[in-house]
Structure formats: structure tokens, C-alpha cells
Amino acid sequence: MTRDDCGRLDAADPLAPFRERFALPEGVIYLDGNSLGPLPHATAERLSHAVTHEWGEQLIRSWNTAGWMEMPTRIGDKIARLLGAAPGTVVAGDSTSVNVYRVLAAALALRPERRVIVSERSNFPTDLYIAEGLCAQLGAGHALRLIEPEALPAALDESVAVLMLTHVNYRTGLMHDMTALTQAAHARGGVAIWDLAHSAGAVPVDLAGAGADFAVGCGYKFLNGGPGAPGFLYVAPALLDQTRLPLTGWLGHAAPFAFEPAYRPAEGIRRAIVGTPAVLGLAALEVGVDIALSAPMEQVRDKSMRLARLFLERVQRACPGMFRELCPSQDERRGSQVCLSHPEGYAIMQALIARNVIGDFRAPDILRFGITPLYLRHIDVWDAVEALREVMESGEWRAPEFQRRLAVT
Ligand SMILES: *Cc1c(COP(=O)(O)O)cnc(C)c1O
Numbered sequence: 001m002t003r004d005d006c007g008r009l010d011a012a013d014p015l016a017p018f019r020e021r022f023a024l025p026e027g028v029i030y031l032d033g034n035s036l037g038p039l040p041h042a043t044a045e046r047l048s049h050a051v052t053h054e055w056g057e058q059l060i061r062s063w064n065t066a067g068w069m070e071m072p073t074r075i076g077d078k079i080a081r082l083l084g085a086a087p088g089t090v091v092a093g094d095s096t097s098v099n100v101y102r103v104l105a106a107a108l109a110l111r112p113e114r115r116v117i118v119s120e121r122s123n124f125p126t127d128l129y130i131a132e133g134l135c136a137q138l139g140a141g142h143a144l145r146l147i148e149p150e151a152l153p154a155a156l157d158e159s160v161a162v163l164m165l166t167h168v169n170y171r172t173g174l175m176h177d178m179t180a181l182t183q184a185a186h187a188r189g190g191v192a193i194w195d196l197a198h199s200a201g202a203v204p205v206d207l208a209g210a211g212a213d214f215a216v217g218c219g220y221k222f223l224n225g226g227p228g229a230p231g232f233l234y235v236a237p238a239l240l241d242q243t244r245l246p247l248t249g250w251l252g253h254a255a256p257f258a259f260e261p262a263y264r265p266a267e268g269i270r271r272a273i274v275g276t277p278a279v280l281g282l283a284a285l286e287v288g289v290d291i292a293l294s295a296p297m298e299q300v301r302d303k304s305m306r307l308a309r310l311f312l313e314r315v316q317r318a319c320p321g322m323f324r325e326l327c328p329s330q331d332e333r334r335g336s337q338v339c340l341s342h343p344e345g346y347a348i349m350q351a352l353i354a355r356n357v358i359g360d361f362r363a364p365d366i367l368r369f370g371i372t373p374l375y376l377r378h379i380d381v382w383d384a385v386e387a388l389r390e391v392m393e394s395g396e397w398r399a400p401e402f403q404r405r406l407a408v409t
Contacts, residue, residue: 001310006378009306014299018374021291022224029380029387031359034198034337034370037224043287050283062279071282072273078289079223079232082297083196083215084206089234091272092282096197096218096231097126098247100164102272103214103233104134105246107162107191108142110213110239114161114190121146124170127195131164149174153184160190167205168198168335171362173327175203175335179210186211197221200232201292202336202372204301213239222336222372223292225285233272240268249274295374303373305331307381311338311369314385319392326366340367346409348391350402357387361409 010016023039024030030038054062062068076090083090094102104117117131128144135142147155149169156163163185168175182192196217199205201224207215213236219229235243244265250256251273254264265271309331315323323340342348342365349361359369369384391397 001313003379003382006310006382009378013303013377015295015303015373016377018291018295019377022375024375027356029357029384030375031357031369031371031384033224033372033375034202034221034368035360036220036227037222037288037372038375039226040224040287040291042291043224043226043284046283046287047280050280055279068277068279071277071279071286073270075282075286075289076232076269078286078293079200079217080234082200082205082289082292083217083234084204084208084210085215085234086208086237088268089207089237089240090232091269092219092232092285093230093277094233094274095228096195096216097130099216099231099233100127100130100193100195101134102245102247103193103216103235104131104162104164106235106243107164107193107214108134108138109244110191110242111161111189114159115140115142116159117142117144117162117164118147118152118155118160118190119144119164120149120152120166120169122149122169122171123164123166124195124197127164127166149176152176152181156181156184156188156190158188160185160188162191162193164193164195166195166197168203168337170198171326171339171366171368173198173335173337173339175199175328175333178205178212182210182212198335198337201288202300202304204297207234207236212236219281219285219288222370223285224288226281226288228281229285229288230278230281235269235272240271245272247274251275251277291374300373304336304371305334307371307373307376307378308334308336308338310378311371311381311385314382315340315388318385318389322392323367336371336373338369338371340369341365342367344397346405347397347402348388349409351391351397351399352384352387354402355387355391357384359384363409 054066072091075092080090185192194215200217201222215234219225252271326339328334345365
């Protein structure tokens with residue numbers, strides 16, 4: 001493989017036209033779309049219209065005339081298509097952290113006689129913190145049991161109320177077998193919750209096929225919905241009627257504008273809405289979701305695996321023995337990111353960023369690179385690893401300015 005070979009692969013890439021849809025700064029190689037997706041050009045236009053016309057001119061009329069009220073379910077239905085879920089099972093809104101709280105509380109209420117939540121020790125901390133806080137709030141002896149990935153199936157015994165996992169691990173990129181683990185949880189009478197923060201728009205997901213009970217996920221990562229974009233929440237159709245999601249707000253009521261004093265849940269997934277939708281955030285999210293829907297997932301996954309393999313092979317050649325590969329070597333077990341560990345990972349990443357190759361760092365020692373096939377080219381991967389080689393050979397990461405820890409790593 002040479003740099004010219006990369007150029008040839010890019011010329012033949014069916015996803016190549018998607019790159020033009022994004023505002024990527026000149027000279028930047030962006031390997032952090034798993035943390036904050038880039039700006040789609042259409043988002044700037046959509047937001048400008050939503051602000052100046054829908055809000056500015058139409059004012060409150062837009063709730064009825066611009067489809068504002070339907071945004072959580074309309075965009076939810078679009079996200080459902082990315083997740084192998086039926087229409088009417090997903091709403092867009094609120095943050096992933098809040099949605100984790102809501103589905104976890106609902107899931108625990110489905111198994112009132114059980115007290116154990118099983119999750120992964122290296123799950124994203126907000127999921128664990130939310131679970132810890134909910135256990136304390138319930139005051140009924142619930143406990144969070146943190147397990148290493150390979151020991152998960154054996155940990156699913158009859159005491160387990162809920163298995164709560166992130167499908168693709170944020171640090172290692174390890175992708176769980178959603179179907180097998182959901183079945184294992186169900187076989188022992190448990191409920192399965194999946195966090196799809198690093199899956200939605202990134203890897204094939206089949207919530208219905210896997211039999212997942214609940215799911216949540218992020219809008220600002222692979223869905224390119226913008227900083228702080230609303231997240232989403234899924235409830236399996238069979239559970240909808242028996243589920244009481246907490247935060248029973250007025251827009252989840254059967255008749256919000258009847259202003260009744262007592263709560264009655266709305267039909268179907270609408271009951272999962274809490275309050276007034278964040279219209280501007282949802283407008284931006286919808287653009288990102290529409291782009292994701294227009295890219296065939298088989299092509300996205302195929303290119304993601306090729307780019308990741310190219311990245312890892314190039315690192316082995318360009319920086320032999322310098323990094324430990326943390327992500328699974330098997331393509332099928334890896335989500336859409338690659339992770340290398342190095343004791344000086346933070347400074348190395350800062351030096352890379354100074355060269356306009358943007359990835360991120362996860363404590364204690366992980367260099368993380370998001371693989372986003374809609375706008376990343378083979379040649380970008382080649383050049384990124386060349387930059388990494390130069391950073392390592394020159395030792396420029398040792399400079400004091402690269403050692404200083406910033407608030408967001
Ligand atoms: C990114 C991420 C989150 C983020 O939650 P917010 O409420 O949006 O801050 C939650 N869970 C996982 C697994 C994530 O990767």
C-alpha cells in the first residue's frame with residue numbers, strides 16, 4: 001500500500017460524494033467525529049431558516065405551522081430506521097444522561113423483586129454515575145455490579161434486574177454482541193438496555209432483531225447533530241404499555257392542551273416526551289440524521305473497517321512497537337474507532353492536534369481516533385499516521401505546551 005493506492009481507493013469510493021456535505025476546515029484531518037461530528041453545510045441553512053423565518057417571523061404560530069410539535073417523533077422515526085427499530089418506538093430529545101436515568105428507572109420497575117444492575121466496569125462514566133445515583137435515590141437496596149466484558153454472560157444470574165451496556169465501548173472500541181447478551185439477560189429474566197452513543201450512524205444496529213428492551217443514544221457524535229444535540233430514547237413496542245418512564249411531563253400526556261390536573265400517558269411513544277422540544281437543537285439534529293439515512297449502512301460499515309485496518313497497519317509500519325493496540329484486532333468486534341495506548345498519550349495527542357490531525361485522549365493513556373466514513377478518506381488516514389510518525393520521530397510531543405492538561409481532553 002502506498003499513498004497513491006489510497007488516492008485510487010478514494011477515487012473508487014461510493015461514499016466519496018458525502019464529504020462535500022460537511023464543512024471541514026482546510027488542512028484539518030478530523031478523527032474526532034465520534035465525539036463531536038462536524039458541521040453539515042445544510043445545517044447552517046436549516047438553522048438560519050428556523051431562526052429567522054420560523055421563530056423570527058412566524059413566532060408562536062410555528063408550533064402548528066412548521067412542524068415543531070412533531071419533531072421528537074418525526075426525528076425519532078428517522079433515527080429508528082438507523083437502528084432497526086419500528087416506527088413509533090423512538091423519540092428524539094433530552095440528553096443521553098437524562099435518558100439513561102429514565103430507561104433505567106423504567107426497567108427496574110419492570111422487575112420489582114430484583115435489585116441488581118449489571119454493567120461494564122469501563123462503561124462510559126455518566127451511565128454508571130446515573131445508575132449509582134438512581135440506586136441511592138430508590139433507597140431499596142439496588143446495587144450496580146461492574147463486570148469485565150468477557151465475564152458478562154456468566155454474571156447474568158437470577159438476581160439481575162437489568163443488563164445495561166454501551167454497545168461500542170468509548171475507550172476500547174469493543175463492540176458487544178447485542179443479540180447474544182440480550183438473549184442471555186432475557187434467559188435469566190432480566191431486562192436489557194443498550195446505550196448506542198457510539199453506534200447510531202456508525203455501525204449496523206438491529207434493536208428489533210436483537211430483542212432489546214430499551215435503548216438510548218447521542219445526537220452529536222456519528223449523527224452530526226451539533227454540540228449538545230438532543231439524544232434519543234427507544235422502548236420496545238411490547239413494553240410500551242406497561243412502561244412508566246419517569247419524568248411524566250405535560251407533553252407526554254394524552255391531551256397536553258386539555259391542561260388536566262392528573263397525568264394520563266399519551267398513546268405510544270409520545271408518552272416518552274417530557275416537555276417542550278428543543279426546536280433549534282432538533283432542527284440541526286434532523287439534518288445530520290437525514291445525511292446518515294441517505295448513506296447505505298453496508299457501505300459505511302465496509303469503509304469503516306477498511307479505514308480502521310489501514311490505520312492500524314500503517315501504525316505498525318510507521319511506528320513499530322511504539323503503541324499498544326487497545327481496540328479489538330478483529331474487524332467484526334470493533335466499532336468505528338481505533339485506540340492506541342501510550343504512557344505519554346496526552347502529550348502525543350496534543351502534538352498531533354497542533355499538526356491539525358484531531359483525535360482525542362481518554363485517561364489514563366489512550367489515543368482515540370474516530371473513523372467516520374462519510375467524510376474521511378483513505379489518504380487522510382495515511383497522512384494522519386505520517387503525522388503521528390513525525391511526532392514520534394521528532395519527539396516534539398515533549399514540548400512543555402503539550403504537557404499542560406486542558407479541561408476537555
Ligand atoms: C458520549 C456518551 C454519553 C454522553 O452523555 P451526555 O448526556 O450527552 O453528556 C453518554 N453515554 C455514552 C456511552 C457516551 O459515549
